[in-house]
Amino acid sequence: MDSTFDTGLGRGGRNTTVLIVITAFHVLLVWALVNSLSKVNIALPPMIIQADIIEEITQEDEAPPPPPALETPPPYVPPPDFIVDVPVSKAPTKALTATQSTKPVAPPPKAVVKKAPAIDPKFKRRFQPDYPPTSRRLGEEGSVVLQVLVGPDGKVQDGKVKTSSGFSRLDEAALKHALRAWRFTPGTEDGAPVTIWHSVRVTFKIEG
Template identity: 30%
Template sequence: MPTASATMASPLSPSPDAPPRRLNRRILVVGAVVGFHVLAVWALQSGLLRRAVEMVIPVEVLAEIIEPAKPQIIPEPPPPAPVVQKPQPKPKPIARPEPTPQPVLQQEPSPMAPVVAPPEPAPPVVAAEPAPPAPPAPPAPPAPPRVELPSSSADYLNNPRPPYPALSKRMGEQGKVVVRVFIETNGTASKAEVRTSSGFDRLDQTAVQTVLRWRYVPGKRNGVAEAMWFNIPINFVLE
């Protein structure tokens, strides 16, 4: 076995025993490896390595258990792309074949067929001249005024009957006299005349004098009092 002086010798100094030193170094390496293996076998048999393994493994497992799991970040799904509807192409119209015109067979006229003369053309219709417009209707005549004739027969007038002349009674004179009287708006008679005579002057004059003394209801035109002529018949009859 080489000495310590020989091991610590500088490799730069040349010595005649260089190969033996290399051999010694190899022997040391082999011996160290063998010793390590022997030590490992002894440690396994004595349980030192198992304890070391048991002490190391729980620490690692505990470290793995204690270490909190990192939350998994789930990326949000991308929004769906908008669906773009493509315009559907319009169907093309189907071209239908045009019907082929059928030839028209013209029948030859039979020599025995009767000959029909073509109808004479109708004379042209002459448009009638429009009738002249009718003249406008004349305006309606105004309604005739409503006339109310005088009256002498009202009860409130108290007109007395005409007296019968005494001489006419003795003579037997009788007849009908129509006296035409002009009645004023105040109901008095201003004029009187014989329209139809009885044939006896005494009877006619008696009738005229009687109607001039009477009172009358004046005549009216459209409700307004108006002076007018009025015919009064008087009968002279013997009883």
């Protein structure tokens, strides 16, 4: 005789039981897998990380160029003092200002042209004095040089014996005659008549 065991569960109960069993199976399967993985060393290939480094260039304002180096001037060395001896005139002199105008240099003075007196031809015969009688008798001879001062009019203003003849009578005779009778063409300076000293020789000689 067939015995029938009735669990008392319907169709709905059976489905629930099956679901629980399947769930429990999966839980066990997962647990077993995790447990086995914890015991097995799985060699994983090394990971290569490639990092591309991109350099970022930031444009900045260019810095101004440094100022040029200034040359340091050499140290100032004062020039040596020069002492110049300047002769000092005793007479006071006026200080010359820088604005004083330069005076033109005067030309050198013109040389004065002098012309000596000359015997006036009209009075030439009167130049020889008379021979003193005593000197003629005694045989006194000689030459006397007279220095006479001739004025602008040609007349003798003064006179003196410059060189004696050796005989006073001859000297006196010549000088007296010159002051009384001699006439000259006057001496000149730059063409103008002037008073000037002039020398004249007078000779006394006894003839035959």
